[in-house]
Each structure stands twice: as structure tokens, then as C-alpha cells.
Amino acid sequence: MARRPPLRAAAFLGALTLTAFALLAYTPLIGAISQRLDAVPDPGPADAIVVLGAGSARDGVLSSSSLRRFVGGLLLYRRGLAPRLILMGPTYQGSPIEAETRAAIARELGIPASAIVVEGGGLTTRQEAELAAARVRTLGGRRVLLVTSAQHMHRARRFFERAGLEVVPAPVIEVSPRAESPDGRLELARLVIQEALARLYYRVIGQL
């Protein structure tokens, strides 16, 4: 009996998939795309620094993204760009509240407790924007330095502006666009594609 022929459509799609894989992993293409799409750092004085949540493990260990954003916020505070540091981040399936973990580290690093605002309620970027806006209004300000990943900044900025805040973007680089190792480039591709899908989703449901 003759062998079943290969599925032509699947083979064609496979050729496209492997070509895309090769381009993303072994050429600087994704770095160039990322640099074109991502927000450009433009930090300036503001009423508060808002550091968005990015995840922590059940034992309270901050994710790599969370730590990078947190350090970005600390550096802005140290540079004297704002008098308050609003730390965001909820609990993830029973983990300690990310914002509180960050606040504890900030205090240990010498940031005055009076300058730290802990906001652990926001589960989505939109909720974080609304909660941060309420906090900033209570503090008597409107202009915030927004700290999140370069990929996430565009979407986050829209939510924060919609919540009535004036946003100064302060993106942190979570994966360098100049990554030269194939796995670094693939990680960057994952972030870029993930954010593109997120933007598409929020556009479809009319929230962006």
C-alpha cells in the first residue's frame, strides 16, 4: 500500500514557521522590530513614580521582570525625579503581596517609609491604572513617571492616561534588543509577540 503523502498545507506552514524561527533566532531582526515599537526612555520630574507589578512566586520571590521594574523605580527615586514611590503588584494565588515585598526591600535599601506607597490591589494593567490614579489624586498630583517594560509601556500608558494621569514613560529593558544569543532573541520575540496579541485583544474588546 502507498504511504500517505505529506499534508501539503502543513508542510507549507512548517516551511514558514521554520523560516520565521531562523529569522528571529539567528538574525538581528527582532531587535530592530523591538526598537522600532518600544517606548523611548524619557524620564523627567513628576509627582510620583508608579512601578507596575510583574509577578512573584508563592514564596514571595519577585520575578525577574518585577525586580527590573522595581530597580528602575528605585533609580528614578534616587535621582530625585519624584517625591513618592508607588509600588504596585497583587498576590498571585496565595503568594505574599508583590507590592509589600517590594516595599520591604525599598525600606531596607534606605528609602524613607514616608515616601513609599503600597498598592497591591490591581490584577490587570487597567485596574492598576485606576488604583494608581486614585492614590496620586490623594497625594495631590497628576503627573507620574510610569515604570514598566519597554514592550508593555504603550498599552500601560494608554490606560494611565485614560485614568486621568499625565504620563512620563520610564521604560525598563527586560530583554536587550541587542541580544545576540538565539535564546535571548527568542525571549525578546516572545515578549514582542505577546504584547502585540495583548494590544489586539484590548482593541477588540474596546478597552484600548
Added chain:
Amino acid sequence: MAVTSALVWVIGRRGLGLRSSALRPALVRLLEWAGLTAVFYAVNLFAGFLAVLALRKLTGSFISIYVNTDATLALLSAFQALVFQWWRAESE
């Protein structure tokens, strides 16, 4: 990769007696597998996305859509594609 591929070519031809004309269809099978993996991954991603939305609605608790971005989903989709491919071959 180039060295080990060349080594496998030599071993396959001389040691195992494999036909060189069978290499091209084997590469087409690779393309087929990669395409099936992409299809399974897209379907799994979409199903996971719908499952998160449904669970949010049914339970009232928050589940992040980012659970679907776990890298193991791609690996499991590749396994699905491989089993489907072999199943199809074994059904001859």
C-alpha cells in the same frame, strides 16, 4: 550542528544502508511536523484563552491570561503534532 549532521549522513549511508533519495521526503516530513506544531500551538493557545475567560466568569476569581504564555505549551504542542503524524503513518 553541521558536523553532527554530516556524521549522521555518513553513518546513515554507510553504516545503516539508508537511501540518499529518502532524505528529501524526510525533510518534507519535518516541514509537515513543524506546520502541525504551529497549528496545534495556535489552537491550544486559543483554547487556553477561552478557558481563562470562562473560568473567570464561572468562578468569579481572577486567572491571568499570561498562564497561556508558558513555554511548555509549545513543547506539548510539538508532542501532539508528532503523535498525530505517527498516528497518520500507522493508519496506512
